[in-house]
Amino acid sequence: MTRRATWVALALGVACVVGSLLALRLGAAEGTAQIVWEIRAPRVAMALLIGGGLGAAGALMQGSLSNPLADPALVGISAGAALATVAGAAVGLTFGSLGAGLTATVGAGVAAAVVVLASQHEGRPEVVTLLLAGVAVTAFAGALLAVLVTMTPVASGRSLTFWSSGSLALSTWPAVTSVLPFVLLGAGTAAYVARSLDVLALGDRSAAAAGVDVRRVRVAAIAAVVLLVGAGVGAVGVIAFVGLLVPHAVRAVLGPRHRSLLLVSALAGALLLLLADTIARLLANPLEIPIGAVTAAIGAPAFFVLLRRTRARQGGWA
Amino acid sequence: MTGDAASLRAASVRTGGRDRLLPTTLSIPTGTVTAIVGRNGSGKSTLLGVLAGEIAPTTGEALVGGSPASSLTARELARRRALLAQDTHVAFGFTVRDVVSWGRAPWRGTPQSADDDAVVAAAIAAQGLDDLVDRPVTSLSGGERKRVHIARVTAQQADLLLLDEADSDLDLVGRRTVDAAARQHADRGGTVVVVSHDITRISHACDRVVLLRHGLLIADGPRDDVLTESLLTQAFDAEVRVVADDGGVVVRMR
Numbered sequence A: 001m002t003r004r005a006t007w008v009a010l011a012l013g014v015a016c017v018v019g020s021l022l023a024l025r026l027g028a029a030e031g032t033a034q035i036v037w038e039i040r041a042p043r044v045a046m047a048l049l050i051g052g053g054l055g056a057a058g059a060l061m062q063g064s065l066s067n068p069l070a071d072p073a074l075v076g077i078s079a080g081a082a083l084a085t086v087a088g089a090a091v092g093l094t095f096g097s098l099g100a101g102l103t104a105t106v107g108a109g110v111a112a113a114v115v116v117l118a119s120q121h122e123g124r125p126e127v128v129t130l131l132l133a134g135v136a137v138t139a140f141a142g143a144l145l146a147v148l149v150t151m152t153p154v155a156s157g158r159s160l161t162f163w164s165s166g167s168l169a170l171s172t173w174p175a176v177t178s179v180l181p182f183v184l185l186g187a188g189t190a191a192y193v194a195r196s197l198d199v200l201a202l203g204d205r206s207a208a209a210a211g212v213d214v215r216r217v218r219v220a221a222i223a224a225v226v227l228l229v230g231a232g233v234g235a236v237g238v239i240a241f242v243g244l245l246v247p248h249a250v251r252a253v254l255g256p257r258h259r260s261l262l263l264v265s266a267l268a269g270a271l272l273l274l275l276a277d278t279i280a281r282l283l284a285n286p287l288e289i290p291i292g293a294v295t296a297a298i299g300a301p302a303f304f305v306l307l308r309r310t311r312a313r314q315g316g317w318a
Numbered sequence B: 001m002t003g004d005a006a007s008l009r010a011a012s013v014r015t016g017g018r019d020r021l022l023p024t025t026l027s028i029p030t031g032t033v034t035a036i037v038g039r040n041g042s043g044k045s046t047l048l049g050v051l052a053g054e055i056a057p058t059t060g061e062a063l064v065g066g067s068p069a070s071s072l073t074a075r076e077l078a079r080r081r082a083l084l085a086q087d088t089h090v091a092f093g094f095t096v097r098d099v100v101s102w103g104r105a106p107w108r109g110t111p112q113s114a115d116d117d118a119v120v121a122a123a124i125a126a127q128g129l130d131d132l133v134d135r136p137v138t139s140l141s142g143g144e145r146k147r148v149h150i151a152r153v154t155a156q157q158a159d160l161l162l163l164d165e166a167d168s169d170l171d172l173v174g175r176r177t178v179d180a181a182a183r184q185h186a187d188r189g190g191t192v193v194v195v196s197h198d199i200t201r202i203s204h205a206c207d208r209v210v211l212l213r214h215g216l217l218i219a220d221g222p223r224d225d226v227l228t229e230s231l232l233t234q235a236f237d238a239e240v241r242v243v244a245d246d247g248g249v250v251v252r253m254r
Helices: A003-025 A033-065 A077-090 A098-118 A127-151 A160-165 A173-200 A204-209 A214-236 A242-254 A258-282 A291-314 B044-051 B074-080 B096-107 B111-126 B142-155 B172-187 B199-203 B229-236
Strands: B004-015 B018-029 B033-038 B059-064 B081-084 B160-164 B191-195 B208-213 B216-222 B240-245 B248-253
Touching: A003 A033, A003 A242, A003 A258, A033 A173, A033 A214, A033 A242, A033 A258, A077 A098, A077 A127, A077 A214, A098 A127, A098 A173, A098 A214, A127 A160, A160 A291, A173 A204, A173 A214, A173 A258, A173 B096, A204 A214, A204 B074, A204 B081, A242 A258, A242 A291, A258 A291, B004 B044, B004 B191, B018 B044, B018 B059, B018 B191, B018 B216, B033 B044, B033 B172, B033 B199, B033 B229, B044 B059, B044 B160, B044 B191, B044 B208, B074 B081, B074 B096, B081 B142, B096 B111, B096 B142, B111 B142, B142 B160, B142 B172, B160 B172, B172 B191, B172 B199, B199 B248, B208 B229, B216 B229, B229 B240
Parallel strands: B033 B191, B033 B208, B081 B160, B160 B191
Antiparallel strands: B004 B018, B004 B059, B208 B216, B240 B248
């Protein structure tokens, strides 16, 4: 890591801590110790965990496919996790349990495998096919999810809006601990592949000729994505734009090297989701705005500006 | 090192129902520059890919540095041979220095990695890229980008250097720089195999020529034995004139 990356990481870390303390205090007047500890604290912890996972997952996805438009929500991984969780709930699995986290992760993994295998061409995933296969898987999983939620409203216990736009309102400590082990495993896997991801930017053929086991690196990176986002989606629904936007913003500041990109994207994603959740909670208090609406409202315009800037500075994507 | 840097034993390649390379037995002697010459679609890139160990032959065997390519990992292969592919695209805004430093990836964790910074700096300087080191590769011209990749594969410090149309996108000076780098690599005991359509130019830089026609090796030997009017006319299905020139030949269509 460069000195600059270290400073940015430190600054973001401090901002996460300060932001968390502020978020714990902000809200309705009856902020008793019990409310803070049992309602706001798990919510803050969940925001940091999910946001960190999404930020790093976006960077992994984009890096492993050498495509700046890849994102776990775009390639169907998030939809697979949501569907698996609802299917698990329909047969009696409790939300926020370790079993639900595992079910969501398996759903994410199956969706990832389907999309990657469907887009294989001459032994490697073809990126445009992969993104389009992701659209198909997302639509199909969304359809099954809508049917399941409508037919088993009590067992699924969560609305369609929850799954499509996400919410941290139902976060509990058990839910946080059901997501944590998966995110930690994913983070470890991400750290393991970080350096090799850089070389993948050469394209599969040249990267392999430079000594990288391309298939192993890509499979490990996508496995890390599944671990980082699967259980999180099961707990809080699909939150768009964090995975897509955060790595772009970080690249614009620090360049594309993955060791710093992954760490700083995780920290920036955590901070962004904490901010988004605080806005979702307070803007229309006592009503809650879906957090996905907040991330898209912040993320889409920022993404637009970044696209223009990056396009102008680096002279193109291809 | 003596003997063959790479060799094929009755190696053939068949994909999509088409013979890309008919059974070929070939030795690339250490310390030489070999040019692979032939028409578009004659199997030049396929032959280079088999020599590099990246394309597994359908039948027969490829040896790199004396070992069957199939027995070596991607990393072991990358320490023995470096391959410059035609595609020079680099995703994201990686800088010139980043990309050249990837040439050192196969040596990570070995004693050789102690020299990484010096090797990368020398490779950048040899291609005249000093002023561009911190520029994103995506912002460079086609020729500059090609030079970045030439620097990257030379930084790999493999004995065998395989260049697939390294001269495309390069201007006159750039081509001379690549040819000089290839010559120097061979003179220091390394081995170079190049694919090029510029036969006149490459004849001044190579010792040996491999001539392909429709996936069949029709000649393999010292430059002056292979770059003859009769063999080139046969390879290109067109009347070719060859005129002796200072240290090479001039090849023209008749």
